[in-house]
Amino acid sequence: MSTSNTAQPVQWHVRQAVQPAPEKRAWSVQAVQQLLDKPFLDLLFQAQSVHRAHWPEGDIELATLLSVKTGGCPENCGYCPQSVEFDTGVKAEKLMSVEEVTHAALAAKNAGATRFCMGAAWRAPKDRDIEKMNALIGAVKGLGLQTCATLGMLEPHQARSLREAGLDYYNHNLDTAPEYYQDVVSTREYQDRLDTLQAVRAAGISVCCGGIIGMGEETVHRAGLIAQLANLNPHPESVPINSLVRVPGTPLADAEPVDPLDFVRVIAVARITMPTARVRLSAGRQQLGDAVQALCFMAGANSIFYGDKLLVTGNPDVEADTALLRKLGLNDYKQPVC
Numbered sequence: 001m002s003t004s005n006t007a008q009p010v011q012w013h014v015r016q017a018v019q020p021a022p023e024k025r026a027w028s029v030q031a032v033q034q035l036l037d038k039p040f041l042d043l044l045f046q047a048q049s050v051h052r053a054h055w056p057e058g059d060i061e062l063a064t065l066l067s068v069k070t071g072g073c074p075e076n077c078g079y080c081p082q083s084v085e086f087d088t089g090v091k092a093e094k095l096m097s098v099e100e101v102t103h104a105a106l107a108a109k110n111a112g113a114t115r116f117c118m119g120a121a122w123r124a125p126k127d128r129d130i131e132k133m134n135a136l137i138g139a140v141k142g143l144g145l146q147t148c149a150t151l152g153m154l155e156p157h158q159a160r161s162l163r164e165a166g167l168d169y170y171n172h173n174l175d176t177a178p179e180y181y182q183d184v185v186s187t188r189e190y191q192d193r194l195d196t197l198q199a200v201r202a203a204g205i206s207v208c209c210g211g212i213i214g215m216g217e218e219t220v221h222r223a224g225l226i227a228q229l230a231n232l233n234p235h236p237e238s239v240p241i242n243s244l245v246r247v248p249g250t251p252l253a254d255a256e257p258v259d260p261l262d263f264v265r266v267i268a269v270a271r272i273t274m275p276t277a278r279v280r281l282s283a284g285r286q287q288l289g290d291a292v293q294a295l296c297f298m299a300g301a302n303s304i305f306y307g308d309k310l311l312v313t314g315n316p317d318v319e320a321d322t323a324l325l326r327k328l329g330l331n332d333y334k335q336p337v338c
């Protein structure tokens with residue numbers, strides 16, 4: 001599949017969950033941990049059974065992420081190369097123009113993406129930043145893509161403004177369990193995250209919220225993260241699960257690598273506890289390899305970040321993803337809808 005801007009766009013079905021959410025139940029950390037501790041194949045079977053009851057077979061959402069304002073962030077998230085506190089070689093850049101973002105979004109659409117997420121490295125945007133973001137959101141929405149943004153902490157009036165501009169999803173991750181949070185970031189509180197999620201939900205924007213595995217946390221913290229996400233009412237529509245990318249210069253550069261099968265377990269438990277969420281394989285996906293990614297899809301992952309930079313013809317990441325989806329017979333690759 002070509003990724004050039006002149007190529008005929010391929011339009012994938014944008015599907016919602018086929019079954020309504022089951023009756024909401026509260027998940028204790030202990031109950032989630034019991035799931036995480038199940039024999040691997042039993043867990044996979046249960047997750048796949050839940051997945052098939054709620055989602056069409058072989059359907060993977062393709063979302064593209066673009067950093068529209070990179071670096072210079074005053075927060076100190078221990079995994080992030082964009083913090084000003086860490087010497088990672090990332091240079092601060094100003095907000096991209098409407099033209100640049102439109103160009104990238106069109107390329108993403110032509111490559112098959114249905115959702116376009118714009119990330120800006122702010123602690124909390126100012127109102128004038130929100131106005132600029134609104135222009136970007138309007139431009140992306142005008143291309144027929146679902147819009148998503150991740151901009152840091154929001155006030156309720158800012159969330160409403162973004163919604164009026166056409167924002168469909170807001171990403172704001174909880175990262176880990178409340179008990180482990182201060183080991184990862186000390187410039188904000190867990191409650192700050194929950195407050196922003198509340199403002200987003202109240203504005204009528206769908207919630208994209210997940211976490212990161214492999215930051216030195218214990219299994220109980222993984223269970224604590226999933227319990228927090230699953231107990232949001234309603235649970236997030238999108239749940240990105242990241243495998244830590246250990247960036248030199250960040251405090252977590254030397255974290256113990258996560259066992260790939262433990263990562264698959266977290267995906268499976270996210271699927272079981274949040275049946276109608278899009279569970280997304282996010283950062284660190286490439287380092288998992290094809291076989292582990294296939295297990296993640298078996299465990300109920302049904303969304304990937306796809307081409308996580310400006311897309312140009314021949315982008316090798318996009319081609320590798322396309323080849324993997326084709327190999328696994330996912331996303332109607334036998335019969336694309338053109």
Ligand code: SF4
Pocket residue numbers: 073074075076077080081082083120121122123152
């Ligand atoms: S708030 Fe976002 S951009 Fe800033 S350091 Fe944390 S993860 Fe990085």
